Amino acid sequence: MTETRKVRSVSSSPPSLMGVFAHPDDESLLAGGVLARHHAAGARTAVVTATWAPDSRRAPELADALAVLGAGTPRLLGYNDARNLEAAPSQPRLVDAPLDEGVGRLVAHIREFCPDILVGHDALGQLTGHPDHVRTHQITLLAVGAAGLAHLHPEAGPPWQPAALYAATHPESGVGLLGPLLEDVGKRVLAVPDAYVTTSVDVAPWLDVKWRAILAHRGEVARARSLPGVLARRPEAERIQIIRTEHFTRLAPEPTAGDAAQLTT
Numbered sequence: 001m002t003e004t005r006k007v008r009s010v011s012s013s014p015p016s017l018m019g020v021f022a023h024p025d026d027e028s029l030l031a032g033g034v035l036a037r038h039h040a041a042g043a044r045t046a047v048v049t050a051t052w053a054p055d056s057r058r059a060p061e062l063a064d065a066l067a068v069l070g071a072g073t074p075r076l077l078g079y080n081d082a083r084n085l086e087a088a089p090s091q092p093r094l095v096d097a098p099l100d101e102g103v104g105r106l107v108a109h110i111r112e113f114c115p116d117i118l119v120g121h122d123a124l125g126q127l128t129g130h131p132d133h134v135r136t137h138q139i140t141l142l143a144v145g146a147a148g149l150a151h152l153h154p155e156a157g158p159p160w161q162p163a164a165l166y167a168a169t170h171p172e173s174g175v176g177l178l179g180p181l182l183e184d185v186g187k188r189v190l191a192v193p194d195a196y197v198t199t200s201v202d203v204a205p206w207l208d209v210k211w212r213a214i215l216a217h218r219g220e221v222a223r224a225r226s227l228p229g230v231l232a233r234r235p236e237a238e239r240i241q242i243i244r245t246e247h248f249t250r251l252a253p254e255p256t257a258g259d260a261a262q263l264t265t
Contacts, residue, residue, distance in 0.1 A: 014043040015116035015163070019071070020106065020140045022050045022094070022121065022132035023081065024062035025217040025228055030126065030168040031119050032069060032210035033203020033246050034263055039070030040206065048075040048109050050102070050136045053088035058219060065216035068209060077105045082131045095131050099138065104153045106143040111157035117263065118144055122167035122249060124190040127175075127182060137167065144252060166248040166263060171197045178242050181234070185225040192249070199248040199263050207244055214243075 017038045019027045027035065027047045039045050047066055052058050054076055062074045079094035079102070081087035094102065110118070120140040125133035146152040148161030170178075172191040179189045203210060215221055220228040231239050248263060 014038055014041040016044040016114065017117045017119065018045070018110065018113055018115035018162075019047040020050070020118055020120040020136060020143075021047065022130065022136040024049055024052055024058045024065070024074075025214065025220050025226075026121070026126070026133070027071070028065050028069065028210060028213035028217065029227055029243075030121075031246060032213045033206045033244075034119065034201055034248075035069045035071050036206035036209040036213075037201070037203060044113070044115075045069070045071045046075060046109075046113050046115065047071045048077065048106060050077045050139070051079050051081045051087050051094050051132055052076060053078055053091065056087055058087070058217070061217045061219060065213040068213040068216055075109050077102065082135075095135050099142070102135075102139040103142045103146055104156060106139055107147045107153045108156035110143060110147040110162065111160045114160045116163050118162050118165045119248065119263075120165070120167060122169040122192065124169070124192065126168065127170055127178070127189055127191065128187045129190050140165065141251065165251045166199065167251050169197060169247050169249050171247055174200075174245065174247055176241065177238055181230050181242075182227075185230060187225070196249050197247045198250045201246045201248070201263055202244060203246055204240075204244050207240060210243060211239075 019031050021027045035045050066072060078088055078091055079097055080091050082093050082095045121133045121137040123137055144162055144165045148159050150159045170191045171194045173194050175189060175191050182189050214228050217228050220226040221232045223229045
């Protein structure tokens with residue numbers, strides 16, 4: 001039998017980028033600047049969201065945010081939220097669903113979109129350690145490995161191997177003003193050692209786009225304890241200081257000579 005495999009073409013165009021995040025608004029908060037930057041450079045971009053159903057109240061807000069970022073239409077895995085069971089009431093919580101099932105669902109999106117780069121959560125679950133963030137990190141790690149192997153999830157389409165996976169993260173030295181703000185609303189702060197960060201991107205030129213994408217999540221902006229809500233009630237100068245730099249750790253595959261898939265190019 002002859003295996004059909006999608007082949008990465010050599011091109012001078014910017015690398016395509018797919019974000020994989022747990023909830024609507026994670027994409028805008030953690031990688032909105034990088035997504036906007038890649039879109040502005042002419043790259044294909046997309047976002048997969050692990051929780052909330054297509055008919056839920058947050059789905060239209062996600063669609064609006066992705067439109068602002070130029071990241072296409074929502075791609076929802078459709079699982080229920082670990083802490084908000086209105087997200088997808090008829091579906092299992094992401095943290096309770098079989099791990100390999102979630103991996104297979106994500107592999108299908110990877111093989112269909114064929115991204116050069118994936119960006120997702122870090123192992124800590126982004127500052128607050130939300131269990132959905134941690135689970136999405138685990139699914140993404142496994143899916144990146146599985147997507148390039150034809151014998152794994154063959155129903156998901158021809159194999160495609162992304163060139164790089166980056167985890168959005170927060171270095172200890174970069175928490176700054178955000179730490180006290182989260183602690184004030186009863187949330188913990190989990191940061192990584194500075195040495196863990198491999199890439200920091202100044203997204204100042206795309207801050208307006210990033211902020212408009214965050215504001216598109218209107219329900220979260222209205223909540224006192226959510227990060228969009230916390231940021232919306234801070235002075236502009238302080239808010240800019242918090243969201244203007246996005247930090248990442250390259251996880252897999254290992255860097256190779258001549259690899260063009262870089263967040264900073």
